[in-house]
Amino acid sequence: MIRQYELIDMVKAYDPELDEMLLNRAYVFSMKAHGMQKRASGDPYFSHPLEVAGILTEMQLDCDTIVTALLHDTIEDTVATYEQIEELFGVDIAKMVDGVTKLSELEYTSETSKQAENFRKFLLAMSNDIRVLLVKLADRLHNMRTLHHISKPEKRARISRETLDIYAPLAERIGMQEMMNELEDLSFPHVYPEAYESIMKRLDYLYANTENIRDEVINELEKIFAQNFLEAEVIGRRKHPYSIWKKITYRDVSLENQADLFAFRVIVDDVEDCYKALGVIHNVWQAVPGLLKDYISMPKPNGYQSIHTVVIGPQRKRIEVQIRSTEMDIIAEKGVAAHWRYKNDASKKDGVHYRWLQDLLEILEHAADPEEFLEHTKIAMYQNQVFCFTPKGELINLPAGSTVVDFAYAVHTKVGDTCVGGKVNGEPAQLKRKLSNGDQVEILTSKAQKPHQSWDKFVVTGKAKVAIRRYTRQQQKKEYIELGEEILKHSFEQEKREYTKKAITAAAKKMNLKGSGGVFEKVGNGEISDRSVLEIVFPSLKDSNASKSHGSIVLDNKRSHKAGDQHLPIKGLTPGLPVHISKCCHPLPGDRIIGIIATGKGIMVHTIDCQALDVYTETPELWLDLSWHPPENSAEIFVARVDLHLKHVTGALASVLAIVAQDEGNVSNVIFNERSADVFRIELDLEVRDVKHLTSIIAALRASKYVSSVERAFA
Ligand code: MN
Secondary structure: OOOOOHHHHHHHHHOOOOOHHHHHHHHHHHHHHHOOOOOOOOOOOHHHHHHHHHHHHHHOOOOOHHEEEHHOHHHHHOOOOHHHHHHHHHHHHHHHHHHHHHHHHHHOOOOOHHHHHHHHHHHHHHHOOHHHHHHHHHHHHHHOOOOOOOOOOOHHHHHHHHHHHHHHHHHHHHHHHHHHHHHHHHHHHHHHHHHHHHHHHHHHHHHHHHHHHHHHHHHHHHHHHHOOOOOOOOEEOOOOHHHHHHHHHHOOOHHHHOHHHHEEEEEEHHHHHHHHHHHHHHHHHHHHOOOOEEEOOOOOOOOOOEEEEEEEHHHOOEEEEEEEEEEHHHHHEEEEEEEHHHHHHHOOOOOOHHHHHHHHHHHHOOOHHHHHHHHHHHHOOOOEEEEEEEOOOOEEEEEEEOOOHHHHHHHHHHHHHHHHEEOOOOOEEOOOOOOOOOEEEEEOOOEEEOHHHHHOOOOOOOHHHHHHHHHHHHHHHHHHHHHHHHHHHHHHOOOOOOHHHHHHHHHHHHHOOOHHHHHHHHOOOOOOOOHHHHHHHHHHOOOOOOOOOOOOOOOOOOOOOOOOOHHHOOOOOOOOOOOEEEOOOOOOOOEEEEEEEEOOEEEEEEOOOHHHHHHOOOOHHHEEEEOOOOHHEEEEEEEEEEEEEOOOOOOOOOHHHHHHHHHOOOOEEEEEEEEEEEEEEEEEEEEEOOOOHHHHHHHHOOOOOEEEEEEEOOO
């Protein structure tokens, strides 16, 4: 147990101007208040607040915080009152003790939702005075250190679970790495006893066979730094069991693959030397691409700074090295409070006395809402952002939820426009795959590729959205112009008049439109009818009442369905209007379908979730509710499109074609989108009877060892 004078000396060591009397009063008050109380260990209860105070002196906290630590259990567990403490120690300390007491009352719930709710109150209490949180964390740390004295395993598990869910993430959030690690490792065996046991067993075995590597790496690093006249301290320590377990669980890597059974740390004087050391290391050992993380130029939200790199070290083993300055090391391990003490030598504490509090508050302001925080701190550091890398190690910073396409557009608009797929950490990935922190992303492009309207559904960055929309608008405009011209040609022909572009250009002037293209576009999208253009060019037609039936011409061009649209097995059609199966969504029997009466086109059939319908939301009068006749009524064959990622091995495509044939489908077209060393992406047009038929083919394809993914394509 720490003695009274020892505690005073510990604080004095970093705060010479300490109010000794105040600390002494608190020591005696707490000792008397706890009196004969005992802890589960059999120790006097007073040993607990004393140890908590001791932990806080390691963080070099101010006298008021140490006093609060000594008093933190008096209101809750003894006859002492708030008023007494206020009278003896002042209102500031009384409020802090009260704050810790209130936090302790929030402890005894265990469902996740409840904890998150408590957590919110927790954050609120904290923002009054962050030192309350620090006392609470130290209190929890000491309780965890002495947890083995608690006899009931359920109670140990409950307290440990809470430590993992609430306190360890909090310690991390405010940049107290050392405390987080200790809290996690102390909780681990109680929350996941089996996992703990098997991991420790495995680690014992692995360390027995790798311990010599540690010395080799340290010796080698010390040697090369000396050769380069770089003063550096090299440390190699075992990684924390819980952090290894987290990695195995969340990143799905096996224990053997873990480069980081050891964490090597190189501590140098300043930032400049950090980069020098990095250069020296990369000069001797080959760096593993994409794993370099520069948290010096891009600090973590909790203030953490360091360079992380992974290299191929002695015996061709991957090793992780963290490079940082002494100052960064103190912040990382002990938090910002210790940092300010370090920086200011405790001598001229005026002005900087509470700067660290300010820093901590700023860190916390960046926290999102409690539920999300609770969820995310379990896995990742960042709430609203993901940091990804190009294969060259360039950092790309994206909002959370960003996909491969967002990444491609962030690299360059041209890359985005032509991307056909990607590789995330070397594995083939679909365009809509969401990215996580630290992912290395390689974008596969094809000159033949164009932005798809469907991408708009899953991209999140503004840059990607704007580019996709701009492209689809331009594309639509182009299509309208082509269509409009065809419609006009047709209707001139029907009236047996000569069609010339000159006539249309002249009409454009009269109609105040931009050239013939302006006229085509408006006719194509149905804003003006072909008839009205005809009447402007040939005013005499106005009086004739010929062919006014529908006011528009029906096109029979390549847009229409090949096999006799008039006989499609569809209910709800308007007699007399031609029907076309749209090529944007390839509707199949079994799909929920909608018809759109489009000027000059007749009825276009779309699936109900087709993006093309968005344009018509304001014009419900153009909508027809359609449905399919039962499939047995028809021998009709429809074309569906699927998007396929295949392993690039001999026989893969042949096997795909065989699978389709086996299921009585037919491949009518194969579009190669991208070929690379180990994957290729193709689009297949399949002739099928209906959705059920297509689904069964897709299921069969999915089962193939050659196919990494297959999905119905709607664009
Ligand atoms: Mn306590």
